[in-house]
Amino acid sequence: MAEVKVKVQPPDADPVEIENRIIELCQQFPHGITDQVIQNEMPHIEAQQRAVAINRLLSMGQLDLLRSNTGLLYRIKDSQNAGKMKGSDNQEKLVYQIIEDAGNKGIWSRDIRYKSNLPLTEINKILKNLESKKLIKAVKSVAASKKKVYMLYNLQPDRSVTGGAWYSDQDFESEFVEVLNQQCFKFLQTKAETARESKQNPMIQRNSSFASSHEVWKYICELGISKVELSMEDIETILNTLIYDGKVEMTIIAAKEGTVGSVDGHMKLYRAVNPIIPPTGLVRAPCGLCPVFDDCHEGGEISPSNCIYMTEWLEF
Amino acid sequence: MTQAEIKLCSLLLQEHFGEIVEKIGVHLIRTGSQPLRVIAHDTGTSLDQVKKALCVLIQHNLVIYQVHKRGVVEYEAQCSRVLRMLRYPRYIYTAKTLYSDTGELIVEELLLNGKMTMSAVVKKVADRLTETMEDGKTMDYAEVSNTFVRLADTHFVQRCPLVPATENSDSGPPPPAPTLVISEKDMYLVPKLSLIGKGKRRRSSEEDATGEPKAKRPKHTADNKEPIPDDGIYWQADLDRFHQHFRDQAIVSAVANRMDQTSSEIVRTMLRMSEITTSSSAPFTQPLSSNEIFRSLPVGYNISKQVLDQYLTLLADDPLEFVGKSGDSGGGMYVINLHKALGSLATATLESVVQERFGSRCARIFRLVLQKKHLEQKQEIPKTPDHAPSRTFYLYTVNILSAARMLLHRCYKSIANLIERRQFETKENKRLLEKSQRVEAIIASMQATGAEEAQLQEIEEMITAPERQQLETLKRNVNKLDASEIQVDETIFLLESYIESTMKRQ
Numbered sequence: 055m056a057e058v059k060v061k062v063q064p065p066d067a068d069p070v071e072i073e074n075r076i077i078e079l080c081q082q083f084p085h086g087i088t089d090q091v092i093q094n095e096m097p098h099i100e101a102q103q104r105a106v107a108i109n110r111l112l113s114m115g116q117l118d119l120l121r122s123n124t125g126l127l128y129r130i131k132d133s134q135n136a137g138k139m140k141g142s143d144n145q146e147k148l149v150y151q152i153i154e155d156a157g158n159k160g161i162w163s164r165d166i167r168y169k170s171n172l173p174l175t176e177i178n179k180i181l182k183n184l185e186s187k188k189l190i191k192a193v194k195s196v197a198a199s200k201k202k203v204y205m206l207y208n209l210q211p212d213r214s215v216t217g218g219a220w221y222s223d224q225d226f227e228s229e230f231v232e233v234l235n236q237q238c239f240k241f242l243q244t245k246a247e248t249a250r251e252s253k254q255n256p257m258i259q260r261n262s263s264f265a266s267s268h269e270v271w272k273y274i275c276e277l278g279i280s281k282v283e284l285s286m287e288d289i290e291t292i293l294n295t296l297i298y299d300g301k302v303e304m305t306i307i308a309a310k311e312g313t314v315g316s317v318d319g320h321m322k323l324y325r326a327v328n329p330i331i332p333p334t335g336l337v338r339a340p341c342g343l344c345p346v347f348d349d350c351h352e353g354g355e356i357s358p359s360n361c362i363y364m365t366e367w368l369e370f
Numbered sequence: 371m372t373q374a375e376i377k378l379c380s381l382l383l384q385e386h387f388g389e390i391v392e393k394i395g396v397h398l399i400r401t402g403s404q405p406l407r408v409i410a411h412d413t414g415t416s417l418d419q420v421k422k423a424l425c426v427l428i429q430h431n432l433v434i435y436q437v438h439k440r441g442v443v444e445y446e447a448q449c450s451r452v453l454r455m456l457r458y459p460r461y462i463y464t465a466k467t468l469y470s471d472t473g474e475l476i477v478e479e480l481l482l483n484g485k486m487t488m489s490a491v492v493k494k495v496a497d498r499l500t501e502t503m504e505d506g507k508t509m510d511y512a513e514v515s516n517t518f519v520r521l522a523d524t525h526f527v528q529r530c531p532l533v534p535a536t537e538n539s540d541s542g543p544p545p546p547a548p549t550l551v552i553s554e555k556d557m558y559l560v561p562k563l564s565l566i567g568k569g570k571r572r573r574s575s576e577e578d579a580t581g582e583p584k585a586k587r588p589k590h591t592a593d594n595k596e597p598i599p600d601d602g603i604y605w606q607a608d609l610d611r612f613h614q615h616f617r618d619q620a621i622v623s624a625v626a627n628r629m630d631q632t633s634s635e636i637v638r639t640m641l642r643m644s645e646i647t648t649s650s651s652a653p654f655t656q657p658l659s660s661n662e663i664f665r666s667l668p669v670g671y672n673i674s675k676q677v678l679d680q681y682l683t684l685l686a687d688d689p690l691e692f693v694g695k696s697g698d699s700g701g702g703m704y705v706i707n708l709h710k711a712l713g714s715l716a717t718a719t720l721e722s723v724v725q726e727r728f729g730s731r732c733a734r735i736f737r738l739v740l741q742k743k744h745l746e747q748k749q750e751i752p753k754t755p756d757h758a759p760s761r762t763f764y765l766y767t768v769n770i771l772s773a774a775r776m777l778l779h780r781c782y783k784s785i786a787n788l789i790e791r792r793q794f795e796t797k798e799n800k801r802l803l804e805k806s807q808r809v810e811a812i813i814a815s816m817q818a819t820g821a822e823e824a825q826l827q828e829i830e831e832m833i834t835a836p837e838r839q840q841l842e843t844l845k846r847n848v849n850k851l852d853a854s855e856i857q858v859d860e861t862i863f864l865l866e867s868y869i870e871s872t873m874k875r876q
Contacts, residue, residue, distance in 0.1 A: 250630070257680045298734040298741075300721060303689055330624040330690070334719045334864070335857030336777070337726035341784035342858075350787065358787040359794040368847045 072099060072107040077116060077130065086120055086127035145172060145299070149180045153190050153204050155228070158211060160193055160203030226362050233279060234292045239301055241265070241273050242326040264305070264323040267293060303327050340367045371399055371449050374782040379452040386455060387426055390415065394423040398433065398447035405442050414637055430484035431606060435547050443547045454609055456785065456859045461612050465526065472517040475499065477526070477607055485530050485604040488518060488561065497567065508568040519560050525646075528608040563601055597674045615651045617867055618642075621692065621711045624718075628690055632673065637693065639666050640706055651874050653709035659700025675701075690714060698844045709871050716774050716868035719861060723777060740768050771872055778865045785858050792851040799844050806841055809833055 079087055079095055092104060108128060111117040118129040152169045153161055167177050181204065184190045192202045193211045205211065242265055249263035271289040274280065296302040302324050309321040336342035340363040350356045358364065383392040397413050398404065404412075410420045427433035432452055435445050458481050458800055466474035475495045480486055492514045499509040521527045531550035594759060619643040626634035643666055644655035664678050673681075682704055685693040692711045697703035717740065725733035739745050744765045796803070809832050816826060833841075 255677055255680060256630075256632075256684055260684055295734060298737045299730065300733070300737060305689070328627045329718065329722075330627050331429060331620075331715060331718045332627075333726060334722045335854075335860040336719075336781055336784060337723055338857050339784055339854045341787050342723065342780070343727050347780065347783070352790055358790040361787070361791065364791055368850060370608065 069103070069107055069110070072096065072103060073111055076111060076128070079116065080128060082132035084130065086118075086128075086129035088125055088127055091126075118147075143248055145170075145176065146180050146183060148172075149177065150184060150189060153184075154206055156203075158203060158205060158209045160205040160211065162201060162203055166204070230280070231292065231295070234274065235295055235299075236276060237274060238270055238277065238289070238292055239326065241270060242296075242302060242324055246326045247363055264325045267322045267324065270324065290322065293322075296324075300329055301326060340364050372779060374450055374779055374781070374786060375453065376400060378782050378786045378789075379449055381786055381793075382452055382455050385789070385793075389418055391423045391426050394420060395427060395452070398445060399452070401447050403436070403444040403446035405444050409445070436711050437547050437549065453782075453862075456855065457612075457863070459607075459856055460549065460616070460859065461607065461609070464612060464615060467522070469517050469520065471499065472514055473521060476514070476518055476521060480527060480605060480607045485606050487601065487604055488515075490516060491605065493567070502566070511567045513533070522558045522560050522605075525558055525608055525611045527605050528558070528611075530604040530606050532602065610650055613863070613867070614645070616724070616863055617650075617708075617712070618645075620715055620864065621706070621708075623713070624715060625685075625690075625692060629684070629688070632671070632682055633685055635668065635671060636663065636678070636685070637665060637706065639668065640693075640704065642666075644706070651871065653707070653871070653875060654694075655708065657696045657703040657705050659705065660702040661700050663704070664701075709875065712864075712868045712871050715864050717770060719864050720768075720770065720773055720777065739766050740770075741768060771869065772812045774865045774869055778862060778869070781862045781865070783804055785855050785862075787856050788851050788858070792848055795844060795847055795851070799840065802840060803838055803844075805837075806833055 076092055079092060083091070089104070089108075092108075093101075096104075108117065111128075112119055116130070120127040120129055127193060148170050148230065149166060149172070152166050158213060161176060166181075167174060170177070172180075181190070185192065188207055190204050191207050192204055194202055245265050246263040252259060252262070267286055267290050270293065271284070271286045274284065290325050293302060293304070297304055305323050305325075306320050307323060308319060340361070341347060344350070344361075344363055346356050350358065350361070352358065372470055376396060376399055380392055380396045383395045387395075389815055392429060392581070393413055393415065394409060397409065401412070406417070406420065406424075409424075410417045413420070415423075424433060428435065431448075433445050433447050437443050444456065446470070461481060462474055462478050464504075465477035472495065476491055479491050480496055492511055495514050496509040496511055499514075503509065518527070529552060531552040533548045534551050534795075618638070621641065622634045622638045625637045640655065640658055643658055643662065648655045660675075660679055660682055663682070664675055665677070665794060682693070682695075682702060686695045686704065692707055692714070694705050694707050696705050721733060721737060721740075724736045744767045782843065809829060812829055813826060
């Protein structure tokens with residue numbers, strides 16, 4: 055009599071059952087579970103069945119496949135996200151994950167390539183796909199105009215990418231900066247003058263000629279010359295340009311936490327100042343500003359005797 | 371010596387002393403120290419002329435001599451001293467502001483003659499002042515002597531080194547060239563002279579001075595017979611002292627611009643108190659206590675001690691860092707940071723040049739790099755995937771010392787250009803100038819012999835109206851070029867002081 059080998063299947067070896075068990079496990083451990091955990095939980099299931107179940111869950115988009123240093127992790131996927139990604143394959147999901155992780159700074163296509171190890175052509179295809187699905191968008195970076203960074207569709211790009219208040223559509227608004235520059239300087243100048251005319255003792259005079267960055271910010275906001283809302287850091291960058299113009303000096307004082315305008319226990323104060331020397335003697339002569347100075351010598355094409363700049367200057 | 375400096379020296383020597391001196395002087399500047407015969411041979415001038423040229427140069431402190439081994443005397447030109455000739459107007463003007471017309475003329479005489487005895491100076495200055503005074507008034511020698519003594523006391527004029535008195539004159543043949551020495555304490559010692567007299571006019575016409583001309587003449591001849599009491603004691607202008615004064619002026623005006631008038635007065639007082647105690651090349655002045663400063667303030671300033679203390683604290687805390695606090699005794703000890711002050715002034719000069727030449731935006735970048743010391747230009751990440759460690763970062767920085775040197779070189783060349791242009795303009799109109807001089811001479815002589823108004827008119831009309839216009843334009847241009855030379859010299863002074871101060875500290 056031939057024995058018929060019958061494989062006895064354990065009662066709860068139903069594939070759907072396995073999948074549900076795995077999902078339950080994943081929900082128990084929201085950070086993800088390794089294959090080892092599933093094995094421990096259901097020791098009687100063979101590895102192959104486990105693999106089938108996991109693959110099904112992945113393809114259905116209910117599980118996330120992550121790589122960690124210990125191995126592979128399976129994580130329950132957000133049901134909302136699960137709906138979105140229906141129809142995308144694993145590669146797309148991976149790319150989407152990477153872009154999501156980049157937050158609102160965005161990520162460059164080459165960086166996506168590094169992180170996902172996918173070939174360039176694949177990446178481009180996937181990116182086009184995701185863009186058409188309106189899941190991601192490309193934002194032109196202001197730092198390098200040829201570079202495009204990708205970020206999730208509904209995120210507001212970070213200031214470092216768009217340039218913040220000084221850029222409108224990738225164009226540097228130099229006029230706007232100039233106007234703000236002049237306004238801030240006028241404000242500081244009038245403050246210094248009123249302080250000077252008050253004729254009190256010098257300590258008070260000096261202290262009252264200072265204005266904190268917060269005061270300047272309030273003044274500019276009240277002026278209303280800016281259609282974009284400006285933060286205190288924006289005003290501080292404008293005040294920095296005034297420092298580099300040599301018109302304003304800055305000191306930092308320690309301020310109590312909680313006083314208006316203090317950041318981390320200190321405040322920046324600004325004061326209008328005069329330059330310490332008038333324009334120097336050399337620049338009052340035509341030679342100081344001459345563009346062809348190095349070619350000029352007596353007896354040559356360009357010489358002091360026939361210098362047109364000098365002739366013009368003498369006729370002044 | 372750079373090419374630009376040599377060119378400028380050549381122009382200056384030619385303008386002040388003539389062709390021959392210029393040839394010898396430039397040759398010496400180019401080749402360093404040389405003995406007499408080599409100079410004569412190399413420049414192709416006769417020995418006699420070389421000797422005369424050297425005399426002139428030595429008299430004006432432009433050439434020094436040294437006795438080398440084997441008794442050879444070598445002459446060396448001092449290029450930097452030649453360049454000081456540009457600054458003569460500024461020295462004279464300073465003397466005028468400090469000691470009025472008398473001081474101005476004394477310094478002028480000393481600068482133009484190199485070295486002079488005190489009596490000669492006093493006499494000449496008195497004569498010159500008398501010329502300009504009203505009829506009947508004369509300048510007393512005593513007044514001029516007083517001013518001279520004051521100049522010596524404040525170290526603006528000093529004695530020239532002397533031949534040492536040798537007792538052992540029979541120790542052998544005298545050296546070919548004497549070695550001149552002067553001791554520190556003798557340098558400003560004014561000899562006791564009793565100079566009595568008054569200045570004389572060059573042409574005393576009959577109308578003025580009724581009996582005085584006759585009375586003066588015997589005295590004049592009497593003077594000639596007496597030996598000059600201070601023979602051998604020669605005086606020269608002390609240029610370093612003037613430079614110290616200019617430096618103080620620059621610091622005070624910088625403080626006045628940055629802060630207010632009172633602060634600058636306080637700084638001026640502090641500098642005045644340190645005039646004698648601190649050497650001109652020290653990086654800091656001696657510490658001064660707040661009490662001392664309070665006592666030495668000028669009489670007009672009646673600010674209370676507390677206010678003074680407040681000002682001093684403000685000065686010490688200012689980001690300019692011109693004044694520093696070095697201790698607390700005596701109400702607070704304060705020093706003036708000279709090296710830092712010169713550095714700030716030099717930096718401000720550089721910034722000013724960048725601003726005027728390249729525009730405000732470039733000035734901003736320049737100041738930014740100055741403040742941050744080393745900056746990186748924002749770089750694009752290179753597209754090639756093979757990132758070798760050799761990807762270099764280019765950092766931008768400003769080296770103030772070499773920038774100052776470069777600018778100084780440009781200043782020298784600029785002044786040379788200005789002088790050349792001035793000479794060119796004068797040469798262009800030489801004919802016209804000569805004509806106008808002739809006409810003036812004719813008019814002057816006719817006035818002396820008593821001519822009629824009509825005749826004078828006729829002579830004056832020899833110069834037509836357009837020619838007059840041309841002369842006016844020429845005069846205006848020459849003045850403008852002259853003024854510009856002096857302005858560029860101001861820049862030179864700041865840069866040179868900074869470079870000197872930095873080199874001394876290294």
